[in-house]
Amino acid sequence: MRDEVDRLVEAWNAERPDLDVRPLQVLSRVSRLARHLDRARRAVFVAHDLESWEFDVLTALRRAGSPYQLSPGRLLRATLVTSGTMTNRIDRLAAAGLVERHPDPQDKRGVQVRLTEAGLTRVDAAFADLLEREQAILEGLSPDQRDVLADLLRTLLIPFDRD
Secondary structure (H helix, E strand, C coil), X not given: CCCHHHHHHHHHHHHCCXXXXXXXXXXXXHHHHHHHHHXXXXXXXXXXXXXXXXXXXXXXXXXXXXXXXXXXXXXXXXXXXXXXXXXXXXXXXXXXXXXXXEEECCEEEEEEEEECHHHHHHHHHHHHHHXXXXXXXXXXXXXXXXXXXXXXXXXXXXXXXXX
16 A cells, blocks of 8 residues: 555655655645644544643643642643643633632642532543544554554654654
């Protein structure tokens, strides 16, 4: 089987035989797959009346375990946004009834952001649907192939995660 990337690499090999275009064989496929994954994710989020940033914050809280709360500082480290952006996001999620602010018992000046019951219900449903979509994307791979691919992608990503 040939895909669009095979045709792209073939064309570049013909036009620029002086260049090693082999990276395209991997990274163009990763890029194309990322676009398909992004579309699938957006469809799930729309179905659950969520924006991708809302899903990111809600899942960070959900992963924290019961009582599903984190400080704003921990949330910004988990979602890689600035403090101003996080404050705005928390405000919007609170207005939507998906999170609440509670005083931090460890820091009288601080707060903890906690999922509401509505937030927990919404994020759990969205996450279950997202996993179903992602399973469909990976359907063509055996469990062993998925493990090998995950290991290879991890190897590529680790240097970026260190930065």
